[in-house]
Amino acid sequence: MENVITTQSGSKVTLGEKPEGYEGAGFFATSLEKVVGMARKNSIWPLPFATSCCGIEFMATMGAHYDLARFGSERLSFSPRQADLLMVMGTIAKKMGPILRQVYEQMAEPRWVLSVGACASSGGIFDTYSVLQGIDRIIPVDVYVPGCPPRPEQIIDGVMKIQRLVETESLRRRDSPEYKAMLNKYGIE
Amino acid sequence: MADSQEEKLVSIIKEKFEDQVVLVEQLYDFLTITLKKDKIVEIIRFLYDNPETKFQFLTTITAIHYPHTNESRTVMGQASNIVVDTPAPEGKIALMYQLHNLYSNERVRLKIYLPESNPVVPTLTTVFSAANWMEREAYDFFGVIFEGHPNLKRILNVEDMVIFPMRKEYPLEDQTRDDKRDEMFGR
Numbered sequence: 001m002e003n004v005i006t007t008q009s010g011s012k013v014t015l016g017e018k019p020e021g022y023e024g025a026g027f028f029a030t031s032l033e034k035v036v037g038m039a040r041k042n043s044i045w046p047l048p049f050a051t052s053c054c055g056i057e058f059m060a061t062m063g064a065h066y067d068l069a070r071f072g073s074e075r076l077s078f079s080p081r082q083a084d085l086l087m088v089m090g091t092i093a094k095k096m097g098p099i100l101r102q103v104y105e106q107m108a109e110p111r112w113v114l115s116v117g118a119c120a121s122s123g124g125i126f127d128t129y130s131v132l133q134g135i136d137r138i139i140p141v142d143v144y145v146p147g148c149p150p151r152p153e154q155i156i157d158g159v160m161k162i163q164r165l166v167e168t169e170s171l172r173r174r175d176s177p178e179y180k181a182m183l184n185k186y187g188i189e
Numbered sequence: 190m191a192d193s194q195e196e197k198l199v200s201i202i203k204e205k206f207e208d209q210v211v212l213v214e215q216l217y218d219f220l221t222i223t224l225k226k227d228k229i230v231e232i233i234r235f236l237y238d239n240p241e242t243k244f245q246f247l248t249t250i251t252a253i254h255y256p257h258t259n260e261s262r263t264v265m266g267q268a269s270n271i272v273v274d275t276p277a278p279e280g281k282i283a284l285m286y287q288l289h290n291l292y293s294n295e296r297v298r299l300k301i302y303l304p305e306s307n308p309v310v311p312t313l314t315t316v317f318s319a320a321n322w323m324e325r326e327a328y329d330f331f332g333v334i335f336e337g338h339p340n341l342k343r344i345l346n347v348e349d350m351v352i353f354p355m356r357k358e359y360p361l362e363d364q365t366r367d368d369k370r371d372e373m374f375g376r
Contacts, residue, residue, distance in 0.1 A: 095347045127362045127369070129354045130346060 016042075033171050040084070040110070041167040042072035044159070047083035049103065051090030054117035054149040058089050061152040071159055080106040085162060086139075089149075091119040092132045104139040105188060109174040112165065114158050115141045118148040140182055194295060195220050201241055206232055219298055226301040229286075230311045233299070236288060237316055244288035244297065250313065250323035252331035253283040256357040280304035282331060286313070303333065312338040330355035 003015040019038060021030030046068075050058055061068050068074065077083035080103045092100055104113065115135055118124030121144045123133035135141060142165055145158035173179050183189055199213055202222065209232065212223040224232060236244040286299040303310060312335040313320035324335045325344040332353035335341055343350065352359045362369075 095345075123363065123366075127366065129350075129352075129359070129361065129363055131363070133363050133366050 036171055037167045037169075041163045043075075044071075044073045044084045044112075044162065044166065045075050045077040045082060046073050046085040046087050046114075046159075047077050047080055047103070047107070049086060049088045049090075049100065051092065051096070052119070054089035054120070057149045057152055057155060058087065058116070061155045066152040066156060068156065068159065071156070071163065073159065080104070081108060083107055084111060084166075085159075086111065086113045087116060088113065088120040088135050089116040091124065091126055092135055093130055094132050095130075097132050097138050100135060101138045110166075110169075112142045112162050113139060114143050114145065114162055116145045116147075116155055116158065117150055118146065121146065124148060138186065139188075140186060194293070198242060198295065198297065201239065202232065202236075205235060216298075219296065221298040221300060223300045223302075226284075226303060226310060229284075229299070229301050230313055230316065233286065233288070233313060234316050236297075242290060242295075243292050244290050244295075246289040246291050247313070247317040247319050247323070248287040248289050248296070250284070250286050250320060250327060252308075252327040252333050252355075253285060254331060254356050255281050255283060280308070282308045282333060284308075284310060284327065284333060307334075308332060309334045309336055311336050314338060329353070332356065 003017075004012055005015060006012055016038075018028070019030045019034040021028055021034070023029075048055070048058055060066055062074075062076070073085075080086070084107075086104055086107060088100065104111070113135075115121045119126060119131070120135050121141075123131050125148070127133070132138070143158050143161045145154050147154050150158075170176065180189075198220070199210075199222070203210055206224075206228060209225045209228050210222060211225060214221050214223075233244070236242045280303045282303045282305055284301050284303060287296065288299065289296050301310070308331070310333060312324060314324065314335075315337070321339065322344060324333075324338055325341060327333045328335065328338075328341055329343045329346055330353060342348070346354065354361075
C-alpha cells in the first residue's frame with residue numbers, strides 16, 4: 001500500500017495515498033471534490049485557544065519532537081478570520097464562554113472545532129458554578145480528545161480525525177440543511 | 190510581633206473604643222480582634238491616623254460564612270451543642286479586615302459579624318482606595334453590601350449570576366448538568 005520513494009540524497013519519503021481516479025500515461029483524473037478535500041486536509045490552519053495545561057501539551061505538539069507541521073498544520077493562525085480549525089485546550093470559565101463563541105463566529109467557513117482535554121470537553125474536574133461544563137454547550141464540536149491533559153500523541157490523533165473529516169466531507173458542507181439546523185440549534189446565524 | 194506590642198495595640202483600641210471590642214484572641218499567632226460592626230470604619234481610620242499604630246496598609250478584606258455558628262445541631266444521631274467558632278454577636282456573615290503597619294511590621298486582623306438577611310456595612314474606600322476591588326469581591330461571593338462604595342458590582346463572576354456562590358446555602362456544583370446521577374456518587 002505504502003508508496004515509498006528514495007530521494008537523490010538517499011532519504012526515504014512516504015507519499016500519501018492517491019485518491020480514486022483514472023490513470024494513464026502522463027495524466028491522472030479524479031473528482032474536484034477529492035482534490036480540494038486533499039488540499040484542505042493537508043493545509044489546516046489551527047487557531048490555538050489555550051487556557052491551561054492542555055495548552056502546554058499543545059506546545060509540545062507543535063515542537064520539533066512531535067511536530068504538527070508534518071500534518072500540514074505548522075502555520076498557526078492567531079486571527080480567527082484566517083483559521084480553519086479552532087483548537088480549544090483548557091478550562092473555559094463561564095465568563096470566557098461569550099468570548100470563545102465570538103471567536104468561533106468570526107471564523108470563516110469551512111471551519112472545524114477540536115476540543116482537547118477533559119475540561120474543554122465536559123468541564124473535567126471543575127464541576128463548579130464558575131466553569132462551563134463543556135464547550136459544546138455554546139459551540140459545535142467536531143472531535144473530542146480525552147485526557148487530563150492528553151499527551152501530544154493524543155492531540156495528533158485528534159487532528160488526524162479532523163483531517164479525515166476535512167477530507168471526506170462535502171465541499172460545501174455549510175449549505176447542507178443538517179449543518180444549518182445544527183448551527184441554528186446553537187443560535188448561530 | 191512581641192507580646193508587649195500587641196498588648197499596647199489592644200490597650201490603644203480599648204482606650205478609645207472600649208464598648209466596641211467583643212473579643213481579643215490569638216489565632217495561629219495572629220492577633221485577632223472581634224468588634225461590633227457599628228464603628229468599624231471609624232476604628233480603622235483611627236488606627237490609620239494614630240502615630241502610635243500607623244496601620245496604613247490594607248492587606249486584605251474578605252467575608253466568611255459561618256452557617257452553624259451558635260446553633261445546636263444533630264451530629265451522628267446525637268443532639269449536641271457545638272460552638273463552631275467564636276461567639277457571633279450579630280450574625281453569621283463575618284467580615285475580616287487585615288491591616289499591616291509597615292513601619293514596625295505589625296499586623297492585626299479585625300473581624301465583624303453581619304446578619305445573613307441584611308449584611309450591610311459602610312465602605313472602607315473612604316480610608317483605603319485598595320478596598321474598592323476587595324469589597325467588590327466580598328459582594329460578588331458573599332453578597333455583603335458596602336454602603337457608599339463607588340462601583341459595587343460583580344468583579345469575578347459572570348454579571349448575570351443571581352446567587353452569591355460562597356454562601357453555604359448554594360451548592361458548589363454546576364446545577365445544569367444532568368449526567369451526574371446521585372447513585373454513582375453514593376448519594
